[in-house]
Structures are given as structure tokens and as C-alpha cells.
Amino acid sequence: EAQVTQNPRYLITVTGKKLTVTCSQNMNHEYMSWYRQDPGLGLRQIYYSMNVEVTDKGDVPEGYKVSRKEKRNFPLILESPSPNQTSLYFCASRRGHTNEKLFFGSGTQLSVL
Amino acid sequence: AQSVTQLGSHVSVSEGALVLLRCNYSSSVPPYLFWYVQYPNQGLQLLLKYTSAATLVKGINGFEAEFKKSETSFHLTKPSAHMSDAAEYFCAAGGGSQGNLIFGKGTKLSVKP
Numbered sequence: 001e002a003q004v005t006q007n008p009r010y011l012i013t014v015t016g017k018k019l020t021v022t023c024s025q026n027m028n029h030e031y032m033s034w035y036r037q038d039p040g041l042g043l044r045q046i047y048y049s050m051n052v053e054v055t056d057k058g059d060v061p062e063g064y065k066v067s068r069k070e071k072r073n074f075p076l077i078l079e080s081p082s083p084n085q086t087s088l089y090f091c092a093s094r095r096g097h098t099n100e101k102l103f104f105g106s107g108t109q110l111s112v113l
Numbered sequence: 114a115q116s117v118t119q120l121g122s123h124v125s126v127s128e129g130a131l132v133l134l135r136c137n138y139s140s141s142v143p144p145y146l147f148w149y150v151q152y153p154n155q156g157l158q159l160l161l162k163y164t165s166a167a168t169l170v171k172g173i174n175g176f177e178a179e180f181k182k183s184e185t186s187f188h189l190t191k192p193s194a195h196m197s198d199a200a201e202y203f204c205a206a207g208g209g210s211q212g213n214l215i216f217g218k219g220t221k222l223s224v225k226p
Contacts, residue, residue, distance in 0.1 A: 042218035098212025099145040104156030
């Protein structure tokens with residue numbers, strides 16, 4: 001089954017404790033992206049990747065890092081989480097062309113205390 | 114820069130009534146336009162997309178949207194609402210060289226029995 005898998009589904013952590021949210025897709029997609037969803041703000045893009053070893057900032061990249069060492073994986077790293085990073089995070093992927101649909105993971109609800 | 118505006122953060126309709134969710138985009142060039150739906154505790158799923166082949170686009174679950182260039186609009190409609198349509202709906206526009214999508218802030222649809 002074609003899917004984007006995010007882990008963990010829920011995460012509670014404390015300020016400053018480094019964490020990684022994993023994202024994996026099994027569709028051989030070139031494009032992958034991370035979004036955060038906050039009430040009243042919709043989805044905002046954090047980082048995206050056009051292919052292996054090619055990453056770029058989205059609209060709200062501060063406080064986040066990503067890597068794309070393999071085509072299927074695109075982890076999101078919070079080196080020193082802060083409470084304003086409490087949010088619902090989604091990973092998504094699609095084939096290379098810009099009008100292809102995005103496949104979304106089920107989301108990771110992060111709470112930073 | 115592109116932007117996407119969804120009028121109305123909450124829309125409530127009765128079961129069997131017309132559903133109309135509004136979306137306007139700003140762009141000097143007609144972009145690729147999408148509607149995604151998010152059911153509770155799930156990721157986003159594609160409802161339909163406009164890619165210039167036809168101005169009236171039919172999607173899943175009886176939804177359709179009409180692209181109107183003169184109004185820079187891409188409103189989503191469904192003739193008869195069903196209880197299962199209760200969800201949050203996002204309009205998105207893309208089309209730059211990287212194809213990053215700009216999402217609207219979302220409209221939460223409630224369906225009353």
C-alpha cells in the first residue's frame with residue numbers, strides 16, 4: 001500500500017531536549033516536505049526536498065533541521081525544542097511534477113513543555 | 114507572491130443542503146489549484162485539482178470546483194451535504210519552479226442532522 005509513515009504519532013517533551021520525527025515514503029517520490037498545522041493558521045511549510053541531498057527552507061524553518069540522505073526518508077530534527085514549536089506536524093511526498101497530488105502522513109502531535 | 118484566502122473559518126449546513134466553500138487566490142499566472150480534506154485525526158487527502166484542462170473539476174465524494182480566472186476563485190461545492198462530509202477543507206495553490214503549495218487557513222465544515 002502506498003503510504004507516508006510518520007513516527008511517533010504523539011510526543012511530549014521538555015524544552016531543549018533534542019528530538020527527531022521520522023518520515024518515510026514507499027512510492028519512490030522525489031519531492032518531500034514538512035508542514036506544521038496550527039489553529040487559525042492552516043498549514044505552513046517548514047522545509048522541503050526536491051531529491052536526495054537537495055533541501056531548502058520553507059516559510060517557517062527557524063528551529064528546525066532536515067536531511068535527505070535516502071530517497072525514502074526525510075526526518076525532521078528539533079535541536080532545542082521550545083514551547084512555540086508545540087504543533088501538529090505533517091510530512092508529505094509527491095512525484096516530481098508540480099501538479100501531482102501530495103500524499104500526507106497521519107501527523108505527529110508534538111507538545112513541548 | 115501567491116496567497117490563498119478561504120472565506121469563513123467555519124461553515125455549518127444542514128444535511129441535504131448545498132455546500133459552498135470559498136477560495137480565492139492571488140497570482141499573475143493561473144496556478145495549479147487543489148482542494149484537500151482533513152477528517153478528524155487524519156492527514157490531508159486530495160479532493161480534486163485544477164490543472165487547466167477544464168474549468169469545472171469533479172472530485173471524489175460528489176464534490177466539484179469551478180475555476181474562474183476573472184474572479185481568481187476556485188470555490189468548492191457539493192449539491193447535497195452528508196453527515197460524513199464534516200471535516201476541515203483546505204484550498205491550496207502551487208506552480209512555482211519547486212511547486213511548493215501555499216495553503217489557505219482552512220474551513221471547518223459542520224453538517225447538522
